[in-house]
Amino acid sequence: MTGIEDYTRQYGLVRKIDAYGYLDYLKAHPEAPRKHGKIVLVTADTPLKASRGEGKTTTTIALIDALRARGIDATAVLRQPSMGITAAGSKGGASGGGKASLTHPELIDWGLCGEMAAIEAAQNLLVSFAEKAVDEGKLDTVLVPRVSEVPSRSLRKIVVDAGKNNVAERVVLTPTCELMQIVVLSRSLDEIAERVAAMIAGTKDGKPVKFGEFIDLWRITGILGDAVKPALTETVNGSPVYVHGGPFANVSIGIPTLVSVELACALHDVVIVEAGYGADAGAQKWLDIACREYGAQWPSAAVVVTRATTWRDDPALQWRYPFHVQRLEGLNIPTFPLINLWSGEDDQIDSLRATAKDLKFRDPIIGNLFRDGGAALAPQLDAFVDVLGVGDGKAPDSPDSHKGMPLIDDIRWVAGNAYGVPAERVVKRDGFDESLAAAEQLCADAGFSLNDLALVAVKSPATMTDNDSAPADERTVTLKKVEVHAGAGLVQVNLTTSLTTPMPKIV
Amino acid sequence: MTGIEDYTRQYGLVRKIDAYGYLDYLKAHPEAPRKHGKIVLVTADTPLKASRGEGKTTTTIALIDALRARGIDATAVLRQPSMGITAAGSKGGASGGGKASLTHPELIDWGLCGEMAAIEAAQNLLVSFAEKAVDEGKLDTVLVPRVSEVPSRSLRKIVVDAGKNNVAERVVLTPTCELMQIVVLSRSLDEIAERVAAMIAGTKDGKPVKFGEFIDLWRITGILGDAVKPALTETVNGSPVYVHGGPFANVSIGIPTLVSVELACALHDVVIVEAGYGADAGAQKWLDIACREYGAQWPSAAVVVTRATTWRDDPALQWRYPFHVQRLEGLNIPTFPLINLWSGEDDQIDSLRATAKDLKFRDPIIGNLFRDGGAALAPQLDAFVDVLGVGDGKAPDSPDSHKGMPLIDDIRWVAGNAYGVPAERVVKRDGFDESLAAAEQLCADAGFSLNDLALVAVKSPATMTDNDSAPADERTVTLKKVEVHAGAGLVQVNLTTSLTTPMPKIV
Structure with missing residues (x-):
């Protein structure tokens, strides 16, 4: 009998799975056994600064360890962190910590088996092909940026072909590029190829x-061969x-690939999906992009992680954590x-x-997950497990698509729902209208409507509004510019x- | 009992070997069984143009298949081709062809498991650290270039931090960078770390x-974890x-890593080492850098591949093939x-x-290796096998090091020996003396002598001299500039x- 092992290969200390192949097999064989896992979204309070995480990955790992200790077949789907940022020392990786860790964090944090690098090479090759198209007179302006996995402030604005044509360019981090978005949102190599074909080169x-x-x-899909396979590791x-x-x-979608989540749902009863930064970032994107527009499963529950200090220490920012919790409840999740306690904070539990x-709030789950791992959580999960409906085969419906909604209305909708800023305080910076009009024209010329694309809010990871510390009725959201990623939709x-x-x- | 399998892991369709670990084990256990493989250098005629290979990899693969068919435990060590150049379509990869192919050429040609990408990320991170050092006042000029696996003419000269500090930079292909040279020449991760520490940042x-x-x-060696492991695949x-x-x-050393060759010698009786481009490029570098300066084993035989057309079609360039063959014989190899025949050339064998x-010449080995693979060679290898002394445990001595020889004399020596141009026709372009003096001063200030570094000739792959078509007594070699890679030595x-x-x- 065919099984997942037929689609799994060892890659050093991890395994990689041909998820496209396995999901195709399940589609073609309705009689083949599979599970219908429930999605749990693990998200967080808005961090006080970009480099300080609340412990989403640590929580995710502790949570599946705790659920499995209770006999529930739980798993987690994580995104790779930015190897460049991790290696540079600017951020601590994304493989948990202490007793809530992965067995080989160094692999996850330091480039896995070249997945990100393959996407980097493929996106940069697209730019080289565009450059060749300029030489051949097929293009006069290139719109796709080069990428680098390694951060470097001086790459924000560069001039290439210096001394000759002096072409102004920018370089973006690899994980933020359109090709990464395409890999995240596609369900087959054919879909990736179609989406690359639809990318506007210039x-x-x-x-x-x-x-x-x-x-x-x-030539592009060839490079991606291994990059499109989810890695399987363990806690x-x-x-x-x-x-x-x-x-x-913050600056892209930052969610796990849709196929990795679907693969996990076919193999396990509970699938924790970790989405990046705060609930205003990754969770908003999982819900409003992946679920609402790309057919991903709506969560059966959410966990919003915070640290005691993040939640309470700054009175002007204390509103954010309850805002996130109540907003997600308001979506029927x-x-x-x-609360992920740090050393010396155990005496704060009662307060x-x-x-x-x-x-x-629902009864909070509180523990020092670095110190105690899943053992800190297992006894606190009764209510959590109750709501999941493990094994009932049902999945919640996603809300209706916003496809066709004028972009400006969609932005106002997100500002209102995800950041708590009403439409009248969504303000436009000089040049925004021109940027929007140019994007609308570009799409119209390419044969589709800008309003059919899904909105990606590009923002600071540490703020939802122009000034989160301002009083609620003074908070604004400023709109700066619009950029079309037609291939990713x-x-x-x-x-x-x-x-x-x-x-x-x-740093 | 410990064996090579303890140092081998599956990575998808290939295996990777912890060569450092295995070679350390052999050193620590003199009683452990091992072989003392003989090196055969496979090199080629100077190609008519960079994108046209003579078939070195095809020959290498056919040769080991033929030797193994004769009962000899032969293997080959190849370099990875440039994935970017291959994916862009500028060159055909480096995994043989037809009956003389690897089982999974797509892996070798398209990025393997991220080895090159890891080197790219690590070298670019070095540049980012140098940039940070500039911000912190520890450096004012960065000397290490950024790298890209993907070719793009407009990256030759770039300006970064555009609009602010406008810093002029250049980007080089990843395989040509100093960190790749360090990986090729080092025998442990510790040695890599020492060499990175010795790199002149600026x-x-x-x-x-x-x-x-x-x-x-x-932070650098962490990224390289998997990149330093030779991959094992098969024909x-x-x-x-x-x-x-x-x-x-041509523009770097372009030889397989020393540890991959030493690993192969410990496991097999005959080890074919493929060195890049013509005998004036890769073979010169294997002999004069790897063997003469870095302790690699001197070849017990050489095979110089050509195509009938490359050898004979251009009367002005016919001198090159015999020059290479006779030069290597003159080194007691x-x-x-x-001659690697193409379709329709079988009738040229007699001529x-x-x-x-x-x-x-020794009796030439002639065959259509794409069409016939190793079967074309096996019956012609008696004399070849005779000279190898398979299993006698002896290795030829390498000639003396040139360490300490004034750089200009070493250049003249290479021009005379490897390109056939005497010292008086080695000419300096304007600015060369200044470039040499600056390099000498840089090394002196860093505490060592420029003359203790091994010479890497940077040249076109398709020429040895300024004009290979000129009459022998008019050929010149022009010296342009000097660049120190202190970490690589x-x-x-x-x-x-x-x-x-x-x-x-x-292209």
Whole structure:
């Protein structure tokens, strides 16, 4: 009998799975056994700064260890962190910590088996092909950026062909590029090829030219062969963990690949999906892009992680954690507050519970997950397990698509729902209308409507509004510019007055 | 009992070997069984153009298949080709062809398991750390280039931090960078770390500053974890083939890693080492850098591959093939001409043999290796096998090191020996003396002598001299500039008037 092992290969200390092949097999064989796993979204409070995580991965790992200790077949799907940022020392990786760790964190944190690098090479090759198209007169302006996995502030603005044509360019971090978005959102190599073909390479006399018009698509998909396979690793307690997709839910989508989640749902009863940064970033993107627009499964529960300090220490920012918890509950997602204690914070448990009660939260789950791992959680999960309906084969419906909604209305909708800023305080910076009009024209010239693309809010990871510390009725969201990723089916809109660069300085 | 299998792991369709670990084990256990394989250098005629190979990899594969068919435990060590160049369609990969192929050429040609990408990320991270050092006032000028696996002509000269500091930079192909050279020449991760520490990051007030003065070395070696492991794959006939190291013996060293060759010698009786481009490129570098300066084993035989057309069609270039064959014989390496026939050339065999006889070559080995694979060679290998002394445990001595020889004398020595141009026709372009003096000063300031570095001739792959078509007594070699790679222990000198860019245009 055919099984998942036929689609699994060892790659050093991890395994990789041909998810496309396995999911095709299941589709073609309705009689083949499979599970119908429930999705749990693990998200977080908005962090105080980009480099300080609340412990989403640590929580995710502790949670599956705890669920498995209770006899539930749970797994997690993680995104790879940015190897460049991790190696540079700017951020701590994304493989948990202490007793809530992966067996081989170094693999996950330091490049896995070249997945991100393959996407980097493929995206850069697209730029080289576009450059050749310029030489051949097929293009006069290239719109796709080069990428680098390694951060470097001086790559934000560069001039190439210096001394000759002096072409202004920018370089973005690999995980933020359109090709990564395509890998995250596609369900087959054919779909990847179609989406690459639909990418707008640039313009000729102001009119869009797509890659499909001048490149051999197999040259791009060939590079991606191994990059499109989810990796399977495990926690130090032996729980299975899938890793696939890239980070940065602030400046891109930052969610695991759809196929890695679907694969996990076919193999396990509970699938924890970790989405990047705070609930205003990764969770908003999982819900409004993956579920609402790309057919991913709506969560059966959510866990919103915070640290006691993040939640409570800054009075001006205390509103954010309850806002996230209540917003997700408002979407009919049973939402569990989880406070990830640090060393010396055990004596705060009672006061944290009291605050949660005042806020009418569900009973919070509280533990020092680095120190105690899943053991800290297992006894607190009764209510959580109850809402999941493990094994009932049902999946919640996703809300209706926003396809066709005017982009500006969609932005206002996100600002209102995910950031708590009403339409009248969504303001446009000089040049935004021109940027929007240019994007609309580009799409129209390419034969589709801008309003059919899914909105990606590009923002600072540490703020939802122009100033989260301002009083509620003074908070604004500033719209800066619009960028079309036609191949991925996305339109990116830069929000807030904070710096939203996809190419950080190393710190 | 410990064996090679304890150091071997599956990576998808190939295996990777912890060569450092295994070679350490052999050193620590003199009683452990091992072989003392003989090295055969497979090199080639100088190609008519860079993108046209003579069939070195095809020959290498056919040769080991033929030797194994004769009962000899032969293997080959190949370098990875440039994935970017291959994917772009500029060159055909490096995994043989037809009946002389690898089982999974797509893996070798398209990025293997991220080895090159890891080197790319690590070298680019070094540049980012140097940039941070500039911000912190530890450096004022960065000397290490960024790298890209993907070719793009407009990256030859770029300006970064555009609009602010406008720093002029260049980007080179990943396989040509100093970190790749370090990986090729090092025998342990510790040695890699030491060599990275010795790399000159840049200057501060004109004085050299090494990476060891300001970075955490583990951040670089951490990225390289998997990249330093030779891959083991096989030919379509099941012969083992190791792949490790990068291409470009024209603008860099372009030889397999020393550890991959030593590993193969410990496991097999005959080890074919493929070195890049013509005998004036890869073979010169294997002999004069790897063997003479870095302790690699001197070849027990050489095979110089040509195509009938390359050898004979251009009267002005007919001198090159006999020059290579006779030069290698002159180094006491039994050297076998091998003519790789293409379709429709079988009727040239007699005339090729006659020409070889006139030139006093050893009996040439002739076959259509694409069509017939190793079967074309097996019956012709008696004399070849005789000279190898398979299993006698002896290895030829390498000639004396040139360490300490003034660089200019070493260049003249290479020009005379490897290109046939006497010292008086080695000419200096304007600026060469200044470049040499600056390099000497940089090394002196860093505490060592330029003359202790091994010379890397940087040249066009398709020429040895400024004009190979000129009469013998008019051929010159022009010296252009000097570049120090202190960590790798190398000094690069750009030769000839041809373009010698480490960043090609895609064609």
